[in-house]
Amino acid sequence: DGGITQSPKYLFRKEGQNVTLSCEQNLNHDAMYWYRQDPGQGLRLIYYSQIVNDFQKGDIAEGYSVSREKKESFPLTVTSAQKNPTAFYLCASSFAGNANTEAFFGQGTRLTVV
Amino acid sequence: GQQLNQSPQSMFIQEGEDVSMNCTSSSIFNTWLWYKQDPGEGPVLLIALYKAGELTSNGRLTAQFGITRKDSFLNISASIPSDVGIYFCAGRVRGSSNTGKLIFGQGTTLQVKP
Numbered sequence: 001d002g003g004i005t006q007s008p009k010y011l012f013r014k015e016g017q018n019v020t021l022s023c024e025q026n027l028n029h030d031a032m033y034w035y036r037q038d039p040g041q042g043l044r045l046i047y048y049s050q051i052v053n054d055f056q057k058g059d060i061a062e063g064y065s066v067s068r069e070k071k072e073s074f075p076l077t078v079t080s081a082q083k084n085p086t087a088f089y090l091c092a093s094s095f096a097g098n099a100n101t102e103a104f105f106g107q108g109t110r111l112t113v114v
Numbered sequence: 115g116q117q118l119n120q121s122p123q124s125m126f127i128q129e130g131e132d133v134s135m136n137c138t139s140s141s142i143f144n145t146w147l148w149y150k151q152d153p154g155e156g157p158v159l160l161i162a163l164y165k166a167g168e169l170t171s172n173g174r175l176t177a178q179f180g181i182t183r184k185d186s187f188l189n190i191s192a193s194i195p196s197d198v199g200i201y202f203c204a205g206r207v208r209g210s211s212n213t214g215k216l217i218f219g220q221g222t223t224l225q226v227k228p
Contacts (some may be wrong), residue, residue, distance in 0.1 A: 006156075016175075023185070033216065042120075042202065042220035043157075058215075090156055102147060103216055105156035 003027065006091050006106035013085075013113050020074045021109045023091035030096035032074035034105065036060060037088040045088075049074055050096040078111065085113045120203050120219030121142050126177070127193055128227050135222040136187040139204035145206040146179050146186040147216070150199045157202055200224070 004025040013019045015055045023032065031050045035043040045058030049068040063082025068074055074093075088110050094103040120137045127133060134193055137146070145164055147155035159170050161180035163186060168175055176189045186205070203219040 035218075040223075043218040045217075048215060056215075088171065090155075092156075094216075099143065101160055101206070102162045104159060105149075108154070108156045110154070 002095050004091060004104055006089075006109050009107060009109060010028075010107055011111045013111065015113050016080045018080060019078050019085075019111065020080070020106065021089055021091075022113070023074045023106060024072055024078065025093040026072060027093055027104065028071075029093035029104075031094045031101075031103075032068070032069070033092045033094075034058075034064070034066065034074070034076045035090045037090060043090065046076065079080045085111060087111060115218055118203060118205060118217050118219040120222055122222060123220065124223040124225070126225045126227065129193060129195060131193055133190040133197070133224060134187060135150045135201060135203075136185060137205070137219045138185040139205060139217075140184065141205075141207050142183040143186075143205035143207055144183070146177070147204040149202045149204065150187070151202065151221075152199050157177075160201075163175050190224075193224075195226050195228050196222060198226050 007022045033048040034046040044060050046064050047066040049055035052071050055066050055068050065077045088108050090108045091106045092103045094101045118137050118139050147162050148160045151157040159169050161177040165182050166183050168179040174191045200221045200223050203214045204223050
């Protein structure tokens, strides 16, 4: 079945460690996005990519890094420079361009830093 | 950056009541999307709107793309307990160089009392 998959669903890390969240899609979508959600809050854009080997910073990119080596994959690394990394992370994908497109989300990864 | 103002922030209603929520922006949008998020899950797309004035229904849900292109509303008729969740609006700015960037509202938390 086509879809977008995030893994793992729950992740625990010690403070100061880098951690990478996986996002894979088989929808043949060009664009992929990473959002952060804090309790009771909306979605804030971290990074997005409209094409392989290219990505742009969102509103809260500091302390995060991404890569887009393959169309299907858009991993997010939460670095030790992120001051408050504990949050719910959501990945989404869509067709790119200025056309009528819909974005679909993965199930999310809940990251807890202890 | 661009912002979406979503209201109300939360609603607590009786089962069977109708619900209305809306989003407004200072920017012109070419796409409006409405999502529902259950606790601990990724948002699920409910309705997509692409033309000014467009009115679209999905079961008990109805959404409209405002004529000014700067607003949208979502109505839920005859609410049931499973309507509980967070509802998000999202928009894609018309003519933006960041054509792949979706902007989200802060969400409306809906609680339904049986």
